[in-house]
Amino acid sequence: MTSISAALAISHSPTLSFARTSPISTSPFKRTLGCPLKCWAGPSPEVDTEDSKKTSLWGISTSTWCAGLGTLGFLETGYLTYSKLTDSEAFCPVGGGSCSDVLNSDYSFVFGTSQRNRCSYIRFLLILPSVPLPLVGMLAYGLVTLLSLQQTRKHLLNGLGEADARLILLGTTTSMATASAYFVYLLSTTFAGTSCSYCLISAVLSFILFFITVKDFGLEEIQKVVGLQLVIAGIVVSALTNSYTTATQQFSGSNDITLEPYEIKITSKSTPFAISLAKYLRSIGAKMYGAFWCSHCNEQKQMFGREAAKILDYVECFPDGAGKGRKMAKECSAVGIEGFPTWVIKDKVLSGEQELPALAEASGFILADFYPS
Template sequence: MAVLGLLITGYLAGTAGIGSPSAFCGADGGCDAIQRSGWSTLLGLPMALWGFGLYAVVAWVSLSRKASPLLRWQRQWRLVLLGLAISVYLTGVGAVVLDAFCIGCLASLAVLAAMFGWLQLRRPVSAPGQPWKRWWAVQALPVLLVVAVLHVHQSGLLHQRPESRRAAALAQHLSDYGAKFYGASWCVECRQQKRRFGHAADRLPYVECSPGGRNTPMTSTCAAAGVTVFPTWVIDGIQHNGVIEPQQLAVLTRFDWDSAGAAE
């Protein structure tokens, strides 16, 4: 099963490295949204590559005969529990935040779940080596801690820009000017656009075009505005697609960016 996991994550890491869509995934499908999101990489490396490393360590531990059966089982169990917890977390992020699923990621999740079930069924007689309640308590805490740290890092909570007077002033100016920022809750680039404004993003003239999720019809407001891609800015009746830097938005709406910065 570890070898199967190596094949799946190796393939996903390879497609992520060359920027091509995975099999069974359309160019604008859920896999593409996940691959372009901030959750697809960790410390500059594809998340699939980290999964490949985990499977490799599990395979190495499984093939090693230097440790006793109990010690080998304990090591396998800890590694698989960690991988399963992270995989469940990332799948939940895809479903809740991005409204998307990755076939390869789900396949890896299924492999990890099967590995965990197999370890439970085929454990040594002496396993886990201590009372189950204590075993679970001791093992679950570090796993939950790792997932919590991963969430804080991947969600950008540590990297989000604090609200500045200039960003807040520009966001308010955009609303007063009549500019519109059309986007969708599952749109990766829309989240990137909001991050440019830090906590002032709540002041942007944002219009949600897909409140029901990725595969639901666009709202009549967005359809009437001729929106076809996200994000789309409409300024002075002209559409601007993609993420736009605050300085450029200032130029397009004749906002005095330099003076606003000097006031901070």
């Protein structure tokens, strides 16, 4: 029995396995089985990414160039806009007085005439807004900068794809280059003989931005949108021409605005110089043409003071009031006045508010003539 039990115990005991473990293969072929393999029928093709399509100039992407130039233009026009809004003189490193004449001319505003140091009857009656031209340029340069940064994957404008940004950038630079060409033409014709460094710098920046944008598109792609560019250029030229033409048209008298004449009291006291200058201006037949509603005319009189202002040969151009059915005095119409005040001194026409020394110089006034030694 004992032998039988022992035999049964042995038959039910766990089977011991002495299997030989194979060593892990270090074959290079087996190590690569875990990596994905690709089979090419020919030579390995070049990877075509968006970065490979971007053009560059001297190793710098065109988007970076546009962003940098746009920032420069934004700073320049921003300074000129500040000068316009604060009614201060912009510093002209080149050109001096002629540069200031251009910057303060009627062409320095769009959809209206310049109101610097003078009042415009058209502005008074039609109540049209005058937009400083540098402000328009500042907005355009700012848009160029944003669109350029958008293309450098800064994603400043959410929801705007790179293709749309490039197309808008092309349209913007096209309009800027067209406007610059328009103003360069005016500078060489209307302002012949003058110099405006700010105008030329802005024009150069606009042209460079335009050519860089065109280069970025390429000849084949630009041919598809050249029609759009021509339309944009035509709209810009038409808008500018219409703006300046409207601003110089004479008032037809059909407006409903009416204003009865009134008199503003002069509170400042006249200096001996102002009194002497007023007497001299009257003696040589110099006249000041103004309007009762013009703030600059009032300021001009305040410069002379109440005593000297009474001596001046002042011509009120709207003695019967202004507005519907009220006409400008014939004496003023004959002079061809475009704004107030207007001085006529020895066949010289000075438009706008003038400093007393400027009037003395224009008239040839010498203070010593009234105070002989």
